[in-house]
Amino acid sequence: MTAPTTDPNTTTASGTLFEVTEPFVLASGETLDRCQIAYTTYGTLNADKSNAILVCHALTGDQHMIGTHPVTGKGGWWETLAGPGKPLDTNRYFLICANVLGGCMGSTGPSSPDPKTGEIYGLSFPLVTIADMVDAQAKLIDHLGIDTLLSVVGGSMGGMQVLQWAARYPQRVTSAIPIATAAKHSSQNIAFHEVGRQAVMADPDWHGGKYAQQGTRPTKGLAVARMGAHITYMSDEALQGKFGRSLQDRSNISFGFDADFQIESYLRHQGMTFVDRFDANSYLYVTRAMDYFDLAADHDGVLANAFSGATTRFCVISFTSDWLFPTSESRAIVHALNATTAKVSFVEIESSRGHDAFLLDEPELFATVHAFLSSVADREGIPS
Amino acid sequence: MTAPTTDPNTTTASGTLFEVTEPFVLASGETLDRCQIAYTTYGTLNADKSNAILVCHALTGDQHMIGTHPVTGKGGWWETLAGPGKPLDTNRYFLICANVLGGCMGSTGPSSPDPKTGEIYGLSFPLVTIADMVDAQAKLIDHLGIDTLLSVVGGSMGGMQVLQWAARYPQRVTSAIPIATAAKHSSQNIAFHEVGRQAVMADPDWHGGKYAQQGTRPTKGLAVARMGAHITYMSDEALQGKFGRSLQDRSNISFGFDADFQIESYLRHQGMTFVDRFDANSYLYVTRAMDYFDLAADHDGVLANAFSGATTRFCVISFTSDWLFPTSESRAIVHALNATTAKVSFVEIESSRGHDAFLLDEPELFATVHAFLSSVADREGIPS
Numbered sequence: 016m017t018a019p020t021t022d023p024n025t026t027t028a029s030g031t032l033f034e035v036t037e038p039f040v041l042a043s044g045e046t047l048d049r050c051q052i053a054y055t056t057y058g059t060l061n062a063d064k065s066n067a068i069l070v071c072h073a074l075t076g077d078q079h080m081i082g083t084h085p086v087t088g089k090g091g092w093w094e095t096l097a098g099p100g101k102p103l104d105t106n107r108y109f110l111i112c113a114n115v116l117g118g119c120m121g122s123t124g125p126s127s128p129d130p131k132t133g134e135i136y137g138l139s140f141p142l143v144t145i146a147d148m149v150d151a152q153a154k155l156i157d158h159l160g161i162d163t164l165l166s167v168v169g170g171s172m173g174g175m176q177v178l179q180w181a182a183r184y185p186q187r188v189t190s191a192i193p194i195a196t197a198a199k200h201s202s203q204n205i206a207f208h209e210v211g212r213q214a215v216m217a218d219p220d221w222h223g224g225k226y227a228q229q230g231t232r233p234t235k236g237l238a239v240a241r242m243g244a245h246i247t248y249m250s251d252e253a254l255q256g257k258f259g260r261s262l263q264d265r266s267n268i269s270f271g272f273d274a275d276f277q278i279e280s281y282l283r284h285q286g287m288t289f290v291d292r293f294d295a296n297s298y299l300y301v302t303r304a305m306d307y308f309d310l311a312a313d314h315d316g317v318l319a320n321a322f323s324g325a326t327t328r329f330c331v332i333s334f335t336s337d338w339l340f341p342t343s344e345s346r347a348i349v350h351a352l353n354a355t356t357a358k359v360s361f362v363e364i365e366s367s368r369g370h371d372a373f374l375l376d377e378p379e380l381f382a383t384v385h386a387f388l389s390s391v392a393d394r395e396g397i398p399s
Numbered sequence: 400m401t402a403p404t405t406d407p408n409t410t411t412a413s414g415t416l417f418e419v420t421e422p423f424v425l426a427s428g429e430t431l432d433r434c435q436i437a438y439t440t441y442g443t444l445n446a447d448k449s450n451a452i453l454v455c456h457a458l459t460g461d462q463h464m465i466g467t468h469p470v471t472g473k474g475g476w477w478e479t480l481a482g483p484g485k486p487l488d489t490n491r492y493f494l495i496c497a498n499v500l501g502g503c504m505g506s507t508g509p510s511s512p513d514p515k516t517g518e519i520y521g522l523s524f525p526l527v528t529i530a531d532m533v534d535a536q537a538k539l540i541d542h543l544g545i546d547t548l549l550s551v552v553g554g555s556m557g558g559m560q561v562l563q564w565a566a567r568y569p570q571r572v573t574s575a576i577p578i579a580t581a582a583k584h585s586s587q588n589i590a591f592h593e594v595g596r597q598a599v600m601a602d603p604d605w606h607g608g609k610y611a612q613q614g615t616r617p618t619k620g621l622a623v624a625r626m627g628a629h630i631t632y633m634s635d636e637a638l639q640g641k642f643g644r645s646l647q648d649r650s651n652i653s654f655g656f657d658a659d660f661q662i663e664s665y666l667r668h669q670g671m672t673f674v675d676r677f678d679a680n681s682y683l684y685v686t687r688a689m690d691y692f693d694l695a696a697d698h699d700g701v702l703a704n705a706f707s708g709a710t711t712r713f714c715v716i717s718f719t720s721d722w723l724f725p726t727s728e729s730r731a732i733v734h735a736l737n738a739t740t741a742k743v744s745f746v747e748i749e750s751s752r753g754h755d756a757f758l759l760d761e762p763e764l765f766a767t768v769h770a771f772l773s774s775v776a777d778r779e780g781i782p783s
Binding site: 042043045061069094137138141142199200201202203205206207208209212213214216217218236238239240242243246251254255258259260267270271272274275276278279282283286299303305307312338341 | 426427429496520522525531538583584586587589590591593594596597598600601602603620622623626627631633635638641642643652654655656658659660662663666667668670683687690691693696722725
């Protein structure tokens, strides 16, 4: 669902809207004549604009990382890590979080009207890549008058953007914190995404992507996609610990297809609530952007080339039980960085919670981000 | 798709049909007034009927384990392991393989006609459990005049049946070979099954299970279910090695939603071909039977109780890269057996191929099954 959008460069429930003033050329070669980016900021930009941190959201995240979400009414997705006194300390840093290009929370995407026709784009919206998302963010950073980011931080697809930032704009990135991510999307991850897309496309209410014109929404297909994806965000151990084989509101199995098990009820709930806040076509586009991400392929097949000459300081973080973006993917990033002049620290955090650990209450994550960022900020002379 | 069924106790393309002659009471308390089991046999039953081995198939398998499949035209699903001179040696043993109750290859299931109404059952078919499948097989074994099985063998859901046989009919099972299986379905596995079922049920051609009456088939939903399940049958490493990020029939990405990647093309093919040989409601029923499987729960929560007093010899086998039925599940079985008087050997086989390794060319699997079975057969005086 696209949040209501009004005039560009104004503040709405989606945050602030930034209109890109010139035609925006995408990696595919297509051009968006007009596009806008919805973003929020937290904290105060200092006089020399040296305390800005860009936070990049994951697949189904958005710019509302702190505070009540205008659509769901729930808290922001990274309140564990960001806020006053937290590792992403809004008392010290100026945080910027923008809805990705292709998203559905105010930034231009497939649910936006095509300025050429006035009709909702649907599948006529051009494919966007992680690099396109980052280029749009760079224009936003220009617009805010910020030359250099103290840090770029993000988990999962957010981490892909962090890596892309460091590769594409190394002089503008003092430090980078890619968390639970990879420099390329794996075969297994492409596979899971493809199943999700096929679930959406199998829904007759999808109408070849033209559901806006038909007055329908492919909620069933999108819910199935979300249910499947959600399993991959948790570890086997976490599912076993949280749900096991416990039954939901009953003492015996029903010998039927009700949600007998708590895990079934939980997944159905995840699917049902997701469709209220996310656009099905955006799900197709953003998953595809992740599939296409392969930083080495863009640099003659050598990942280290992506970071050659970088002065950025890196803090790479993974979680032991994350099987979607396993530690081996983070190690590959670290090895590539070690082959350059980059300064790298790497922490594999012991956690049983799987991929979603980066969103949860993980003290070692907090301590790691706090220590690394403080050190970078101290070195840059940012008052604490 | 239900294979054509004719008169009971006759041989058809589905193999031989065995009609259960008395009402069959299920674990749910429901009764099937009539039911039939389609089965095939391979090799020759010896005079004292002591060389019979029951082979139990997995979720989407059937009785056609060797030879050309009557529906797909492909080879049997366990030709790697079974046949003349193979570990399940048809020159020495008499192999029996029956389509499970609830299946769709000739045994009674939701796509069978309800004898009370003449209409296809659909969701009015009662839920069946792994124990029900095993009880139906026991009636077939009675019918064949076999008192004791030299072995019961199976992988995945087949392994669940093996364990259930050993627990339910210990005196009739000389040896048991549960492969790549578990004594209970895990939370994660229930979760994956639930997503598959929701994909089927989201297909409007499913019609609340009454698609036979509507002249439709929920092929899109079932294909999505199969695609998702198929990912879980392979390891991350196997997907990376077999497909990686290789493109399908093209040198560049399409910036669209075609099957750019080989893994996408492969999964779509798996989904499309599956629906030609499997009934959607059977998929719901058989996945549910697996979800409900919890052998310890049926024995006061103590798995060892399921095997108390067993004289069965066990050979438990797992594969290192199987994340759907990981080695820890096999270890739990072994630990329970060790707490009884049972004789157990346990082999964890090094393989990169994930859960499906039990169906593939795995020499250590062949050597293990061959050695174990030969030893059991020698002890029982079966001529080699």
